[in-house]
Structures are given as structure tokens and as C-alpha cells.
Amino acid sequence: MSTLEQLQARIQRLEDIKSIEHLQRIYGYYWDYSEWEMIVDLFSDSAESVEIADHGVYKDKDGIRRFYIDLMKGGPDGHMRQGWLSINMQLQGVVTVNPDGRSAKGRWYGFMMEARPTMSIHEGELRQTWAHGIYENGYIKEDDKWKINKLHFFLNFRTPYEDGWLKTPVVGHHGPSLDVPPDAPPTTWHPYPAGYRFMPHFNHPLTEE
Amino acid sequence: MDIEALEKQVVLMEDILSVETLQRTYGYYFDTRQFHKIVNLFSENTSFVEIESHGRFAGKEGVKRMFSFGGTTPKKNKGTAGVATVIMQLGGVVTVNPDGKTALGRWQTWLAESFPFGGRLGQYWLQGYYENEYIKEDETWLFSKLHWYTTFYTRFETGWMVQPLVGFLPRSEADHPPTAFFPYPSGYKYPYHFPHPITGAVFDPKEEAYDPMGM
Numbered sequence: 001m002s003t004l005e006q007l008q009a010r011i012q013r014l015e016d017i018k019s020i021e022h023l024q025r026i027y028g029y030y031w032d033y034s035e036w037e038m039i040v041d042l043f044s045d046s047a048e049s050v051e052i053a054d055h056g057v058y059k060d061k062d063g064i065r066r067f068y069i070d071l072m073k074g075g076p077d078g079h080m081r082q083g084w085l086s087i088n089m090q091l092q093g094v095v096t097v098n099p100d101g102r103s104a105k106g107r108w109y110g111f112m113m114e115a116r117p118t119m120s121i122h123e124g125e126l127r128q129t130w131a132h133g134i135y136e137n138g139y140i141k142e143d144d145k146w147k148i149n150k151l152h153f154f155l156n157f158r159t160p161y162e163d164g165w166l167k168t169p170v171v172g173h174h175g176p177s178l179d180v181p182p183d184a185p186p187t188t189w190h191p192y193p194a195g196y197r198f199m200p201h202f203n204h205p206l207t208e209e
Numbered sequence: 210m211d212i213e214a215l216e217k218q219v220v221l222m223e224d225i226l227s228v229e230t231l232q233r234t235y236g237y238y239f240d241t242r243q244f245h246k247i248v249n250l251f252s253e254n255t256s257f258v259e260i261e262s263h264g265r266f267a268g269k270e271g272v273k274r275m276f277s278f279g280g281t282t283p284k285k286n287k288g289t290a291g292v293a294t295v296i297m298q299l300g301g302v303v304t305v306n307p308d309g310k311t312a313l314g315r316w317q318t319w320l321a322e323s324f325p326f327g328g329r330l331g332q333y334w335l336q337g338y339y340e341n342e343y344i345k346e347d348e349t350w351l352f353s354k355l356h357w358y359t360t361f362y363t364r365f366e367t368g369w370m371v372q373p374l375v376g377f378l379p380r381s382e383a384d385h386p387p388t389a390f391f392p393y394p395s396g397y398k399y400p401y402h403f404p405h406p407i408t409g410a411v412f413d414p415k416e417e418a419y420d421p422m423g424m
């Protein structure tokens with residue numbers, strides 16, 4: 001028979017996993033509606049970094065703000081152009097809470113249905129695209145709230161609706177921004193058909209490999 | 210830490226899990242055309258169901274009217290040749306109210322469908338969001354409100370940017386016209402029931418100026 005404290009620790013772990021699942025799904029809902037400020041506020045003030053596709057690594061909360069506000073939004077007064085669409089479904093989470101109960105990791109799929117320009121994030125002809133990739137994220141618990149500590153999205157493909165991933169694996173990616181440069185180059189820019197394996201954070205549940 | 214506090218935490222987790230299962234059950238019943246079973250997922254105290262451009266159907270009686278298109282008996286629910294829906298219930302964010310008796314949930318669906326729109330079978334992609342309400346009655350969670358907002362309803366052959374909407378599907382037997390039918394590219398933001406999980410800020414779409422002409 002477990003003690004009350006042991007039971008409490010077990011239910012706490014379930015609550016933590018559920019909170020992180022909600023946090024990640026809310027990230028997706030905010031992304032869908034280009035709520036860049038609200039996304040920045042999902043990160044801890046001491047957050048490590050954000051890295052998405054080929055945009056490079058933006059470090060610390062300042063870098064995270066530069067990525068979402070200066071680059072994605074186009075500046076504090078920027079706005080997405082008419083017709084911009086990026087529905088970013090956050091699917092199939094595997095969340096691992098560390099034994100300390102203060103930090104966690106999560107692997108997710110991002111699957112997107114979009115209408116976006118192909119010259120840059122803000123310029124060029126709008127095209128409808130399918131995109132898929134994988135997140136390996138870090139979370140931290142502060143003041144009883146789970147926050148994003150690190151977000152890393154590996155892009156598998158972003159293809160024109162009319163073409164498909166075999167014919168045109170990637171469209172609209174031209175490397176890190178020159179206007180809003182990252183702190184470090186991209187670390188996992190190996191879209192299909194590179195055969196790159198973006199490894200899971202978790203150990204094998206049985207063998208612990 | 211006492212046993213009462215622990216019980217409260219366990220019940221909350223069970224409630225969230227039950228509501229998640231309820232919502233996913235709805236999807237599986239929809240896919241398998243068991244609309245008579247869907248009706249029974251709703252409380253007698255249901256406020257309304259509103260889907261796509263069909264309009265708003267009030268009360269439990271409205272739920273029965275809304276889902277009558279599939280027939281109200283198992284026999285009639287066998288389906289029509291070629292009609293198929295894959296109505297995935299994804300991304301649940303379920304908030305149980307402090308009373309433990311009611312809850313709110315946001316979900317999205319990505320839908321693959323074959324449907325005789327305009328009398329001819331077509332293949333369609335749809336996407337949209339739910340903001341639903343749930344009520345716990347006799348220890349069972351039921352829907353008390355279901356509202357599905359549609360972002361796009363497009364042909365497989367064309368896609369959402371080229372053709373965001375194949376057409377309107379108003380239902381003459383609805384109690385009210387649709388209240389939130391603004392498909393892509395309107396820029397409409399279907400409000401989240403939850404406040405920001407860190408800052409607590411409440412989202413109000415009316416605070417956002419939007420220029421529908423893109424000027």
C-alpha cells in the first residue's frame with residue numbers, strides 16, 4: 001500500500017503531463033491565428049532557444065522574441081498579409097517528466113495546412129502547402145505553471161498542395177533571415193529525402209536504450 | 210496533503226479523460242454513421258448544437274433534428290453508398306470548471322469526406338475548430354453544447370486557397386441561422402474558451418481590428 005505522499009507524487013505526474021499536453025496544443029492554436037505575442041508568453045523568461053526548420057537557432061527570451069515578433073510577425077507593428085494561413089496541428093505527444101518534477105521533454109508531430117508566400121515569410125506569391133515535421137521540445141515548471149523552455153521543430157516537408165512531397169519536398173525556404181539573423185545556424189536542416197532521423201528524446205520503455 | 214485533496218486531483222484527471230473520450234467517441238460514431246448514438250451523447254439540458262453553415266439547433270430536441278439526416282434508428286443509419294467521413298477529433302484542451310460538474314473543450318477536426326454535394330459525389334478536405342461544453346450528470350459526462358466552426362471546406366482537387374468553400378449547406382429546419390460561419394480567408398478568429406495559460410490574459414477577438422478588404 002502506497003503512502004499518501006507516494007500517491008500524491010503519482011497524480012502530480014499525471015497532472016504535469018496533461019498540463020504540458022494542453023500547453024503544446026495551445027501553442028498550436030495560437031500559431032493558427034498568428035498570435036505571436038501570446039506565443040512568446042508561453043515561453044519561460046529563462047527559456048533556452050527556438051529553432052524552426054532552416055531559420056536557425058534564436059537563443060534566450062530575447063532571441064525567441066526576435067524570432068516570433070521580428071521575423072514571423074514582421075516587427076512589433078507587423079501583421080500577416082491577407083490570406084496567410086498556417087493551421088499547425090500538434091499531434092501524438094509523448095511527454096516525459098523528469099524525476100525532479102520541474103522539467104520535462106516532449107515529442108510531437110506538427111502537420112500543417114497552409115497558404116503562404118514562397119519568396120520569404122512575408123513576400124511573394126501565396127501558395128497552398130502541406131507541411132509536416134517533428135518537435136522535440138523542453139518544458140520547465142515555474143510558479144506552478146508549465147512553460148516552454150526550448151522549442152525545436154525539424155521540418156520533414158513543405159510541399160505545394162498541387163505537387164506533393166515526392167515531387168517537391170520543400171518550397172519557400174531560403175535559409176536564415178539576413179534582416180533578423182539567428183544566433184546560430186540551423187542544426188537539423190535535412191528535409192525529405194535526406195533520410196535524416198530526428199531522434200526521440202525518450203529511452204526505450206522496456207530496454208531503456 | 211490530505212486524502213480529500215488527493216481525491217479532488219484524481220477526480221479532475223478522471224473528468225478530463227472522460228471528456229476526451231466522449232469527444233473522440235462522437236467522432237467515431239460520426240464516422241460509422243451512428244447518429245442515434247450521437248444524440249444520446251447529449252444531455253437533456255443541452256443548450257444547442259451548431260455545425261458548419263447548417264444553423265443553430267436548440268435544446269435536446271434540436272440535437273435530434275440536427276442529426277436526423279442520418280436517420281434516427283440503427284436501421285436507417287446504414288449509410289449511403291460512397292458517403293464517408295473521417296472526422297478526426299484532435300488537439301483537445303479540456304477545462305473542468307471549479308464546480309466539477311461542467312467543462313469546456315476546444316478541439317479541431319481535420320476531415321476527409323466523400324459527400325454528394327449538389328447531388329454528385331465529391332472528395333473533400335475540411336478543417337475547423339470546436340468549442341464545446343460538457344456536463345456531468347449521474348457521474349457521466351455528456352455534451353451540453355457543441356459548436357463547430359469551419360475554416361475551409363474544399364475539394365481534394367482544388368485546395369483551400371483556390372476554393373475555400375464548395376458552397377453553403379443551410380438547413381431550413383434550424384432554429385437560428387449560423388452564428389459563426391466565416392470561412393477562410395475572412396481572418397476570423399474563433400475565440401478560445403481558455404485564458405492564456407501563463408499570463409491569464411483573456412482573448413477578445415473584438416479588440417482586433419480586421420480589414421476584410423485587405424487594404
